[in-house]
Amino acid sequence: MVQPKRSAIVAAFAAVYLVWGSTYLAIRFTIETLPPLFSAGVRFFIAGLILYAFARWIKKEAAPSWVHWRSAFIIGGFLLVGGNGSVVWAERYVPSGLASLIIATTPLWMVLVQWLWAKGKRPGLAEFVGIALGFLGVWLLIAPDLVHVSSANIHLKGGLVLVLAAILWSIGSVYARRAPLPRGPLLATGMEMIGGGVLLMLLGLGQNELSGFQAAQISLKSLLSFVYLIVFGSLVGFSSYIWLLNNVGVARASTYAFVNPLVAVFLGWALAGEKLSPQIGFAAALVILAVAVITLNHRKAED
Numbered sequence: 001m002v003q004p005k006r007s008a009i010v011a012a013f014a015a016v017y018l019v020w021g022s023t024y025l026a027i028r029f030t031i032e033t034l035p036p037l038f039s040a041g042v043r044f045f046i047a048g049l050i051l052y053a054f055a056r057w058i059k060k061e062a063a064p065s066w067v068h069w070r071s072a073f074i075i076g077g078f079l080l081v082g083g084n085g086s087v088v089w090a091e092r093y094v095p096s097g098l099a100s101l102i103i104a105t106t107p108l109w110m111v112l113v114q115w116l117w118a119k120g121k122r123p124g125l126a127e128f129v130g131i132a133l134g135f136l137g138v139w140l141l142i143a144p145d146l147v148h149v150s151s152a153n154i155h156l157k158g159g160l161v162l163v164l165a166a167i168l169w170s171i172g173s174v175y176a177r178r179a180p181l182p183r184g185p186l187l188a189t190g191m192e193m194i195g196g197g198v199l200l201m202l203l204g205l206g207q208n209e210l211s212g213f214q215a216a217q218i219s220l221k222s223l224l225s226f227v228y229l230i231v232f233g234s235l236v237g238f239s240s241y242i243w244l245l246n247n248v249g250v251a252r253a254s255t256y257a258f259v260n261p262l263v264a265v266f267l268g269w270a271l272a273g274e275k276l277s278p279q280i281g282f283a284a285a286l287v288i289l290a291v292a293v294i295t296l297n298h299r300k301a302e303d
Helices: 006-030 036-058 066-090 096-103 106-116 125-142 156-178 185-206 220-247 250-258 260-272 278-302
Strands: none
Touching: 006 066, 006 096, 006 220, 006 250, 006 260, 036 066, 036 185, 036 220, 066 096, 066 156, 066 185, 096 125, 096 156, 096 260, 096 278, 106 125, 106 156, 106 250, 106 278, 125 156, 125 278, 185 220, 220 250, 250 260, 250 278, 260 278
8 A cells, every 4th residue: 555645744744734724714704794504505415426436437436325314414414504503603602712612522422423313432430431521511601600600601501402413423423334425425425415404494484584685785704604614614624634544543633633622722812802811721621632532532432
């Protein structure tokens, strides 16, 4: 097997670390003047069509069956509607950096979902410690004094929706491992994006997001952020992640889970004036430490 060039590995990690970490701020800028759920649906639908067309007509992959499409819509519902759609909704109330920290707990929920729902391996001591640290960090973000929820550090409902987003993303990810899907990862992901995109657009229409909406009200910042999410967030970021999985292994590729929040928090502070405090810093350290413990221990066991 030909070893990839070091420069290619560095570039791929830079894409996953920086690009995916920046998507939280891009989402915040996008929904300033674009319908949140509907625009998210359009974003994934366009990216999905591009991936699907590339896999089918450039890579010459076989046409998927209706069973494959059914799985793709279910996975897209959990990951993109339940996961990303909830993030889009919550970022109307929660700063992008804090949103990324709560979503960073996804590996913690993944371990619990695999164990309790998918009847997988029971977490070890280190993983239970990581789960406890992660939950403490999230609670510190939402209710800093641990007692008076009314003193929440962030919008309470928005914070809880973000926790739900992490849980739904975890359920969808575990289901995707067993669901009947095409062998090619690009084709399968394109189908999931198409399915999730359609569902998000329907949800946005059901919420009357287009009622009174006019294209003239879209700001240049929102439009550029929307294009950035399609090209870099969905296409470049995902393609780089798939390439890393195949060339450096799951454990190293998965380190994005505890680097993305650092990038998101910094960008939110530097470019959007989002506030930081010692309390948030301590909570962030707990969450990132927890995710590092969970990710490295769990992936080591799988590898």
